[in-house]
Amino acid sequence: xxxxxxxxxxxxxxxxxxxxxxxxxxxxxxxxxxxxxxxxxxxxxxxxxxxxxxxxxxxxxxxxxxxxxxxxxxxxxxxxxxxxxxxxxxxxxxxxxxxxxxxxxxxxxxxxxxxxxxxxxxxxxxxxxxxxxxxxxxxxxxxxxxxxxxxxxxxxxxxxxxxxxxxxxxxxxxxxxxxxxxxxxxxxxxxxxxxxxxxxxxxxxxxxxxxxxxxxxxxxxxxxxxxxxxxxxxxxxxxxxxxxxxxxxxxxxxxxxxxxxxxxxxxxxxxxxxxxxxxxxxxxxxxxxxxxxxxxxxxxxxxxxxxxxxxxxxxxxxxxxxxxxxxxxxxxxxxxxxxxxxxxxxxxxxxxxxxxxxxxxxxxxxxxxxxxxxxxxxxxxxxxxxxxxxxxxxxxxxxxxxxxxxxxxxxxxxxxxxxxxxxxxxxxxxxxxx
Numbered sequence: 122x123x124x125x126x127x128x129x130x131x132x133x134x135x136x137x138x139x140x141x142x143x144x145x146x147x148x149x150x151x152x153x154x155x156x157x158x159x160x161x162x163x164x165x166x167x168x169x170x171x172x173x174x175x176x177x178x179x180x181x182x183x184x185x186x187x188x189x190x191x192x193x194x195x196x197x198x199x200x201x202x203x204x205x206x207x208x209x210x211x212x213x214x215x216x217x218x219x220x221x222x223x224x225x226x227x228x229x230x231x232x233x234x235x236x237x238x239x240x241x242x243x244x245x246x247x248x249x250x251x252x253x254x255x256x257x258x259x260x261x262x263x264x265x266x267x268x269x270x271x272x273x274x275x276x277x278x279x280x281x282x283x284x285x286x287x288x289x290x291x292x293x294x295x296x297x298x299x300x301x302x303x304x305x306x307x308x309x310x311x312x313x314x315x316x317x318x319x320x321x322x323x324x325x326x327x328x329x330x331x332x333x334x335x336x337x338x339x340x341x342x343x344x345x346x347x348x349x350x351x352x353x354x355x356x357x358x359x360x361x362x363x364x365x366x367x368x369x370x371x372x373x374x375x376x377x378x379x380x381x382x383x384x385x386x387x388x389x390x391x392x393x394x395x396x397x398x399x400x401x402x403x404x405x406x407x408x409x410x411x412x413x414x415x416x417x418x419x420x421x422x423x424x425x426x427x428x429x430x431x432x433x434x435x436x437x438x439x440x441x442x443x444x445x446x447x448x449x450x451x452x453x454x455x456x457x458x459x460x461x462x463x464x465x466x467x468x469x470x471x472x473x474x475x476x477x478x479x480x481x482x483x484x485x486x487x488x489x490x491x492x493x494x495x496x497x498x499x500x501x502x503x504x505x506x507x508x509x510x511x512x513x514x515x516x517x518x519x520x521x522x523x524x525x526x527x528x529x530x531x532x533x534x535x536x537x538x539x540x541x542x543x544x545x546x547x548x549x550x551x552x553x554x555x
Contacts, residue, residue, distance in 0.1 A: 129446055141179045155187055160436060162427070162527050166191050173214045177296045178430045189250065204253040210319055215239055217331040218306065218323070238302040258289040260285075274360075289317025342433040344392065345385025348376050351425050363500040363527045375418040378409070389426060394438040401446045412448040476541065496536040516543045 143157040155164040159180045164175040164187035173194065175187035189338040190206050190214075222228070222236035249256035296303055307316050307328055315321060323331065340346065352373055359369040382403055383396070400419060404412045420441055426434040440446075475482050475490055492498050496518055498506075510520035518536045538546070 142181055142184065143179050148346050149434075151444060153184065155184065157190060162430070162435065164191075165189070171301060180430065190500065203258055204284055204288055205250060207284060207319060208246055208250045209316070210254065211292070211316070211321065212243065212250070214321065215243050215246070218327065219243060221327075222329050235301040238299040239306075242295060242299065242302065249295075259287055260290045261466045276296060284317045289315065292317050328375055332369045332431070342424045343385060344383055344387045344389050344391050345380055345433075347429075347432060348385070348425050349390050350429075351422050352376065354425070365524065366489060370412065372403075372418050372421075373457045377423055378415060379419045379422070388433070390433045390435075392426070392434055392438070397438050397443075397446065405448060414450070416446060476545075482546055484548050488542070488549055491539065491542040495539050495542045496534075511546070513543070515546065 135286075141157060141159065141493065144151060146153055155175065156385050157163075158165045158174065159179070159209075161176075162178055162186065164177060166173045169200070175190050177183035177187040177190070189205070189209050193497075194375070219236075220540065222232070222239065225232065225236075225295070230234065245256070252343060258277050287337050296307060301548065322328070355369045355372050358364045359366050379400065382400065383392075401416060404415055409415055416470065423437065425435070426432045427437050472490070472494070480487070491502055492503060492506075502522065505523045506518075506520070511518050516538045518538065519533065521531045523532055
């Protein structure tokens with residue numbers, strides 16, 4: 122999943138947007154058979170007012186697995202495409218063999234050939250899954266065989282369904298010419314538990330090989346690990362210019378406090394509704410400034426964990442959007458500080474003194490102050506201002522703010538300069554710009 126976090130100009134993060142694989146398909150105009158169910162990171166399908174859920178992650182691979190499961194269920198519900206369960210059974214078995222070859226460090230020439238044949242057979246199975254009627258023809262169960270065939274395959278009278286018989290013959294056709302695969306894994310097309318049946322299994326030696334195939338390393342499921350993982354993601358965003366460095370540092374500081382409070386070795390799945398209540402109570406009693414930011418970064422972190430497939434935290438706490446988690450304080454020192462800041466604000470008379478004819482303020486500073494008033498510019502905006510962003514003839518500043526450059530379609534601001542601002546700007550001869 123792709124996460125996009127947009128910061129406001131005051132440094133506070135807005136609501137994090139989680140872009141899943143399904144979201145990207147929708148944006149590209151692709152219509153999916155199944156709908157995503159974000160709270161549980163799985164898929165769902167509604168039929169006749171009833172929802173069916175499929176416990177596969179919201180990824181491309183998860184969708185394919187969920188779709189097969191849904192089609193099998195649909196076949197059971199309305200008797201359409203009866204071969205799906207059979208095909209899926211064989212896909213699962215040969216995927217295990219494919220996984221074994223994928224992890225094999227060294228392979229003989231014969232094994233390489235067999236691995237290629239496994240890939241080809243799986244491709245056929247997947248194509249047949251999409252349209253079984255085209256790839257699995259109906260055959261007469263009493264089809265006659267030659268004596269050589271009977272001896273080669275140790276034929277006994279099969280006790281299988283018509284669907285299994287049809288699928289068995291289709292599989293035989295798909296495996297023609299793949300002698301390495303047939304001799305080592307398939308082995309029998311007839312007799313007990315042969316290929317093409319729901320009871321088909323790998324030979325014992327291949328069961329052992331696939332059972333001990335190297336599996337992906339399991340990630341630690343502690344709060345400390347996932348805090349570090351989240352901060353790495355934010356650090357990469359900062360390095361790529363997607364967020365400000367200050368936003369990353371804020372996340373590092375504030376999540377560090379949460380990590381200390383809960384304990385870095387705490388299992389991540391323990392983070393739930395009670396955690397929110399207790400952490401809110403802890404912050405309320407603390408002396409931290411901007412307590413709401415500490416809590417907001419914590420909630421964003423929880424959302425990130427739920428969106429990560431490898432994380433054991435599967436659900437958002439039910440109370441994560443509760444309006445009870447607010448921070449209000451009547452701190453006298455804060456009130457006094459706010460009052461003193463208000464008293465220091467410039468009045469209209471102060472501005473007039475700065476730009477008066479007899480002022481001692483340098484023209485450069487006069488121009489800066491007027492640009493702040495005229496165009497609502499901040500210190501960063503003044504620092505980033507470029508000469509080609511100013512149209513002296515039209516008396517306008519047309520530019521894209523730096524913090525908006527990361528957007529796919531960044532907004533363009535267009536300010537009409539006051540006469541006095543334009544006059545001072547011309548006097549500085551553009552020396553204010555980079």
